[in-house]
Amino acid sequence: MLFNSEPFLFGFLPAVLLVHLLVRRNPAIAAWWLGLASLGFYSWWNWRFIFLLLLSIAVNYGIGGLIAARRASARPAGAWLGAGIGFDLGLLIFFKYLGFLTTFAGWRLGFEPILPLGISFYTFTQIAFLVDLARAGDARPKARDYLLFVGWFPHLIAGPILHHREMIPQFGGARAFRAGLDDIAAGLTMLAIGLFKKVVLADGLAPHVGPVFDQPGEPSALSAWVAVLAYSLELYFDFSGYCDMAIGLSRLFGLRLPLNFDSPYQATSLIEFWRRWHMTLARFLRDYLYIPLGGSRSGLGRWGNILITMALGGLWHGAGWNYLVWGLLHGVFLCVNHLWRALGFPRTRAGWPLTLLAVILAWVPFRAPSLGRAGAILAGMAGGNGLGDLDAGLIEPVCRILALGAVVLFAPNSQAILAAARPALGAPPRPAPALLTWRLSPGWAGLAGLALAASLVRLGQPSPFLYFQF
Amino acid sequence: MAALRYLAILFCAAILAFPVLLTFQVAPIGCPVPNSSRRFLAFCRNGAYQDFEHGAYALGLRPAAVAAVRRAPVLFLGNSRLVLGFSTAATARAFAAADLRYYLLGFGYGETDGFARTLLRDLALNPRAVVIDVDPFFDGELGEPARFLRDHPVRAALEYRAKAVAAALFAAVCPVRAKHWPCGGALALLRADDDGSWELLGPDLDQATPFAARNGKPADPAPFIADGRGFLAELGVPADCVVLTTVPSPQRPLDAETVRRIAEGLGAVWAEPTLDDLASFDRSHLTRDSAERWSAALLDEIMPILRRCTGRPETHPIDK
Numbered sequence: 067m068l069f070n071s072e073p074f075l076f077g078f079l080p081a082v083l084l085v086h087l088l089v090r091r092n093p094a095i096a097a098w099w100l101g102l103a104s105l106g107f108y109s110w111w112n113w114r115f116i117f118l119l120l121l122s123i124a125v126n127y128g129i130g131g132l133i134a135a136r137r138a139s140a141r142p143a144g145a146w147l148g149a150g151i152g153f154d155l156g157l158l159i160f161f162k163y164l165g166f167l168t169t170f171a172g173w174r175l176g177f178e179p180i181l182p183l184g185i186s187f188y189t190f191t192q193i194a195f196l197v198d199l200a201r202a203g204d205a206r207p208k209a210r211d212y213l214l215f216v217g218w219f220p221h222l223i224a225g226p227i228l229h230h231r232e233m234i235p236q237f238g239g240a241r242a243f244r245a246g247l248d249d250i251a252a253g254l255t256m257l258a259i260g261l262f263k264k265v266v267l268a269d270g271l272a273p274h275v276g277p278v279f280d281q282p283g284e285p286s287a288l289s290a291w292v293a294v295l296a297y298s299l300e301l302y303f304d305f306s307g308y309c310d311m312a313i314g315l316s317r318l319f320g321l322r323l324p325l326n327f328d329s330p331y332q333a334t335s336l337i338e339f340w341r342r343w344h345m346t347l348a349r350f351l352r353d354y355l356y357i358p359l360g361g362s363r364s365g366l367g368r369w370g371n372i373l374i375t376m377a378l379g380g381l382w383h384g385a386g387w388n389y390l391v392w393g394l395l396h397g398v399f400l401c402v403n404h405l406w407r408a409l410g411f412p413r414t415r416a417g418w419p420l421t422l423l424a425v426i427l428a429w430v431p432f433r434a435p436s437l438g439r440a441g442a443i444l445a446g447m448a449g450g451n452g453l454g455d456l457d458a459g460l461i462e463p464v465c466r467i468l469a470l471g472a473v474v475l476f477a478p479n480s481q482a483i484l485a486a487a488r489p490a491l492g493a494p495p496r497p498a499p500a501l502l503t504w505r506l507s508p509g510w511a512g513l514a515g516l517a518l519a520a521s522l523v524r525l526g527q528p529s530p531f532l533y534f535q536f
Numbered sequence: 537m538a539a540l541r542y543l544a545i546l547f548c549a550a551i552l553a554f555p556v557l558l559t560f561q562v563a564p565i566g567c568p569v570p571n572s573s574r575r576f577l578a579f580c581r582n583g584a585y586q587d588f589e590h591g592a593y594a595l596g597l598r599p600a601a602v603a604a605v606r607r608a609p610v611l612f613l614g615n616s617r618l619v620l621g622f623s624t625a626a627t628a629r630a631f632a633a634a635d636l637r638y639y640l641l642g643f644g645y646g647e648t649d650g651f652a653r654t655l656l657r658d659l660a661l662n663p664r665a666v667v668i669d670v671d672p673f674f675d676g677e678l679g680e681p682a683r684f685l686r687d688h689p690v691r692a693a694l695e696y697r698a699k700a701v702a703a704a705l706f707a708a709v710c711p712v713r714a715k716h717w718p719c720g721g722a723l724a725l726l727r728a729d730d731d732g733s734w735e736l737l738g739p740d741l742d743q744a745t746p747f748a749a750r751n752g753k754p755a756d757p758a759p760f761i762a763d764g765r766g767f768l769a770e771l772g773v774p775a776d777c778v779v780l781t782t783v784p785s786p787q788r789p790l791d792a793e794t795v796r797r798i799a800e801g802l803g804a805v806w807a808e809p810t811l812d813d814l815a816s817f818d819r820s821h822l823t824r825d826s827a828e829r830w831s832a833a834l835l836d837e838i839m840p841i842l843r844r845c846t847g848r849p850e851t852h853p854i855d856k
Contacts, residue, residue, distance in 0.1 A: 072691065247539035254546060506538040508545050515549025522550070523557045525691075 067110040069311045070265050072525060078107060079315070086243070086319055093242040097210045100243075100319060104219035108183070111223075115182040118157070119217065125153055126192040127212050133199045134206040147200040154189045154196075161185055166385030184223035186382055188216050190350050195230045197354055204231070211237045218321075220312035224305070226326040226346040232491050236321050245320035251506060252487035255514045256314025259480045261521040263307030267470060269524065271300040274463040278443065279433055286454025290446030295467045297433050298426050302331065302474060305344070310480050313490050325481055325490040331425070331474045334417040336396070336403040339425060351379050362404075372404070373397040383432070388440060392432040399424045478502055555698065562695055563702040568720040568737050571712050574600070577703050578727035578734065579644055588703070589643060589727055590681040591696025593655055600729040602659060608639035609846040611661070612732075613652050614669025614783070618642035620821045621669070621783035623733035626832035634843055640732035642669065644725070645679030649767045654682065656770060665777040665845035667838065670795045671788070672755075674763040744815035744823045749784065752791035760794075761801035768802060775803035777845035779838050782808060784830060786819050805841055809833035 067074045082103045089095045109116040129150040136143040159167070161179050168174070198204045207215065207230070215233045216222075236242060245253070278285050278293030285293065306327040316323045330343035340348045356375040362368045373394065380393015427444070434440035445451065456464070478498035485494045486504060497503065504510050567580035576598055578589035592598040593605065605611070610631070612622055619642040631638045643651060648671075655661065678686065685692045710719035723738030768775060780799040782788060792808055799806035811833055814826040822830060843849050 072688070247543065251539045251542045251546075254543070258546075506542045508541070511542045511545035512549045515546040515551075516553050518546070518550040519553035519557050522554055523561050 067107060069308065069315070070261060070521070070525060073110075075522075075525075078103075078110075083318060090243045090320070093238065094210065096243040097208075097214050097237050100219075101210055101213040101217055104214065104217040104222060107219040108217065108222055111183050112180075115180075118161075118182055118185075119188065122154070122157060122188060122192065123213060123216050126150060126196060126216075127206075127209060129153070130196060130199050130206050130212075133196065137200065137203050143200045147196055150196040151193055154193050158185060158189045163381075163385040187225050187227055188222065190227050190347075190354075190382075191216055191229075194227075194350060194354055198230065207234045207237075218316070220315040221323060224308050224312075225344075226309055226312065226324050227350050228323065228346070229349075232324060233321075241320075243320045245318055248487070248506070249317050249320060251511075252484060252489055252504075253314045253317030254518075255487075255504065255510070256310050256317060256480065256484060256489050258314075258514045258518040258521065259483075260307045260310030260312075260314055262517040263303045263310060263480075265521045265524045268300045268303035268307060271296045271303070271463075271466060271470070274466075275300055275433070278446075279439065280435060282439075284442060284451040285446035286451050287446060287449045288454035288456060288460060290443050290451075292460055292463050292467065294426060294430055294443065294447060295471070296463055298331075298429050299467060299470045299474065301429065301433075302327075303470070306479075317489060322489070322491045325492050325495070327479065328481065328495050329474070329479045331422060332418075332476075333421055334413070335421055336399045336424060337407075339421055340396075340400070347379065347382070351375050355379075368404075369401050372400050376400065387437055388431045388434055391437060391440075392428055395424075395428045395431070399428070555694075558694060558698045559702045559705075562699045564699070564706050566717045566720070566722040567706070567724050568714060568722075568726070569703050569706040569710060570726050571707050571710075574729050575726045575735075576601070576729070577724060579725040581723040581738075585699060585702070587645065587681040588696065588699050589725075590645075590647075590651070590679075590685060591692065591699070592727075593641075594651075594658060594682075594685050595693060595696055597696055597700050598729055601727070601732070604637075604730050605639045605641060605655075605659060605732070606661060608637045608731075609664040610636060610638040610667070610842050611663040611665075612638065612640045612642060612667045612669075613649075614642040614673060615646050615648065615671055616642065616644040617671060617783045617785050617821055618669035619644075619732065619734050620736065621827050622831050623735070624824075624828045624831045626828050627733075627835060628731070630832070630835040630839060634839060634848060636842065636846055636848060638731060640734075642732075643679065643682075645681055647679040647682060648673050648675050648677050649763065650676055650678040651682040653767065653770055654686075663771075663773060664847070665779070665842050666771065666773055667779045667781065667842075669783050670760070670780050670790065670798060671782055671785075672760055672790055674760040674767060674798070676763050741817055743817050744825075745786070745817070745819060746813065746815045747784075747786040747819075749810050749812055749814060750792065751786070752782070752788040752794070754791050755789075755794050757794055757797040757801055760798045764798060764802045764804075768804075774845070776805060777841065778802070778804040779841060780804050780806050781834060781838075784811070784814050784822060784826070786816050805838070807834060807838050809837060 067078060069075075082100070085099060085103075086096060089099050105116055105119070108119060129146050132146045133143040133150070136146065161182055162185060164179055195204075199206065206212075211234050214237060215228065215230055218228070218233070221228055274296040275293050278289055279297070309323075309326040313323045313325075324346050326345050328342040328345065330339055333339035333342050352375075355378060356371055359371040359374060360367055361371060374397075376393045376397030377390055378393070380389045380391070380396070383389045383392075427447075430443050430447075431437060431440040434443060479495065481490055482495045482498040483502055484504045485497045488494060562584045564577055564580050564582060564585040566582045567577055567585060569577045576588065576592060577585070578592070579587055588597075592601060596602050612618055619640045622640050627638070641652070641655065652673075706719065714720040720737075721739075723736075726735040726737065727733070728735075768778060771778070780795060780802070782790065782792070782795050795808065796806045798804075809830065811826075811830055814830065815823045816826070817823045
């Protein structure tokens with residue numbers, strides 16, 4: 067069930083919200099209800115994989131209990147932590163990477179594993195939980211809270227990657243799950259913005275991407291640049307739209323999710339880009355991979371740690387050489403960025419366009435079906451196949467790219483516009499100018515209603531979110 | 537209180553804006569909308585209008601067309617090749633001479649018996665004779681618009697109604713027979729309420745590519761016969777009043793022998809005149825001239841059957 071589908075918007079969401087409003091006075095019942103509703107949401111896609119999700123939750127919760135018990139009696143818990151992480155990575159490798167690894171090794175797999183939706187997200191969420199239990203002695207939550215934390219439907223299938231320390235405390239206390247009318251107004255507005263970003267903006271760009279990326283041929287410079295820029299914008303509006311919807315939906319139930327995007331294309335360096343793009347993944351990679359590897363403390367090893375972290379970050383997106391190359395490219399860019407700073411070179415105004423160029427070029431292998439195709443597109447972008455003509459077919463995408471490019475490069479993002487409502491966890495982004503600051507006013511209500519209507523008009527053919535495949 | 541007012545305005549704005557935006561979304565921009573009340577824009581190859589005729593019949597959005605279908609004792613069933621193949625002066629003349637009503641109840645998007653069954657059931661049709669274009673027809677499938685109508689009934693009802701409103705607005709403001717954007721230029725099909733015939737408008741329709749009269753491939757007729765038996769049972773027309781044919785096309789999938797065996801298996805009549813020098817304008821559908829000649833030849837052959845089945849036997853000149 068997609069957020070941008072009629073069954074979700076007119077069936078699942080109102081039904082779950084209605085029951086929630088009836089039971090929310092009792093946080094225990096509310097948590098069980100939302101946890102079960104989340105499982106129902108997940109099983110809509112493929113009910114068989116609900117057992118895998120439940121197995122993953124049960125094993126991690128059980129091992130979490132063993133780790134907590136050993137910590138409480140001052141005994142080492144490393145073996146159980148290793149078992150838990152091994153189990154999580156085993157599931158991930160089996161379902162996500164087995165085909166890739168066996169092909170690489172030249173073996174033939176007698177079957178084709180189906181990638182369970184959201185497995186990368188709920189696996190990382192739970193690895194962080196086990197590590198913090200063992201390392202920092204975090205308390206093990208109640209079973210119902212753990213089920214809701216891992217399975218919470220707005221984040222379950224495409225993030226953001228939640229952290230137990232920021233979610234589980236929200237499930238307790240007298241005010242738990244108690245969304246007021248202000249929360250519902252802010253949540254619905256975020257939902258409308260996210261829906262608009264996905265179905266109007268991102269899906270409007272999609273037809274200009276596929277023909278160049280997915281079909282053979284040697285694209286001209288113009289058509290290659292149009293496709294790559296269209297994809298850069300499509301991915302941003304698609305994924306940030308999904309995250310806005312997840313944040314808005316959570317707010318309807320009195321919960322706050324972490325911020326996941328903060329105008330990443332306005333970053334003036336690669337280091338800053340990774341503090342603004344898929345922020346919860348970057349946080350996970352930093353805290354649970356880069357720092358345990360030694361982080362920046364190990365002299366020359368720092369560069370290796372960056373490359374390993376980004377390579378694995380690339381592979382997290384999918385089992386393929388293109389994702390590995392994308393991760394390594396970002397690793398190299400980050401090394402250059404750190405080196406630049408370490409050598410004491412000043413920040414220049416060229417940082418912004420250079421960062422943008424590096425990010426855009428790296429999206430080519432990320433999106434291309436093969437490295438060969440990525441090379442052909444990059445060659446086209448470099449002018450290897452001629453400049454090409456600005457024919458009638460390119461005028462519309464060029465206008466679209468210019469308009470949406472201006473929005474992502476210069477306009478405040480949805481979180482900044484709604485800063486007054488504190489829609490997400492963490493420090494609010496820089497506030498928007500007064501004219502663009504959201505208020506509970508008739509004008510903003512009308513705009514949100516228009517965005518909602520425009521999105522509903524385009525719901526006819528729901529298209530999956532790009533990050534579902536990861 | 538401010539939040540309550542905010543939510544009320546948000547929902548009101550969404551509810552009011554939705555039909556306006558939907559109508560704009562499916563507007564027949566660039567399409568030649570007919571000004572006549574007896575024809576409608578069945579299809580237009582533009583951004584979002586595309587198909588209207590499926591909704592026109594299934595949702596009863598053209599009451600005159602639905603009434604005409606119900607009145608017609610002879611129905612023609614099949615896909616776009618059937619409708620264009622019989623949207624001819626020869627067909628109109630032949631039925632006028634027999635004083636018989638007919639209706640071309642074929643549809644684009646490769647529609648077969650799946651959508652025909654839906655209409656038979658929903659419109660409570662009761663024909664006396666049918667002519668079926670086995671292209672292949674008996675496969676139980678649904679075309680894309682028919683699936684949309686079945687799988688998303690609410691959405692489909694809203695979209696098709698919005699198309700009807702948008703087309704009426706365009707008909708009111710666009711000049712008659714406009715050929716240029718925003719009132720013309722795109723490939724479009726106008727459909728007559730009275731007999732379901734199409735008029736095809738658009739660029740590149742003057743080409744004529746000749747093709748071989750005998751083409752198509754042999755296939756096992758058994759699955760088609762099995763599906764056909766179910767269809768004929770639902771149709772309620774005696775098998776000897778069911779004429780199976782295939783409108784010639786360069787892309788014809790089944791050869792004549794297979795169609796003859798399907799007809800034999802169903803106890804139906806097989807009729808398929810073989811004409812030379814047939815041509816197609818788009819490598820799929822007959823040119824106007826070829827359609828005239830072929831439909832005249834077929835109707836010459838089957839009109840006695842249609843007369844018998846509809847209770848209008850040919851009168852001998854001496855009895856007149």
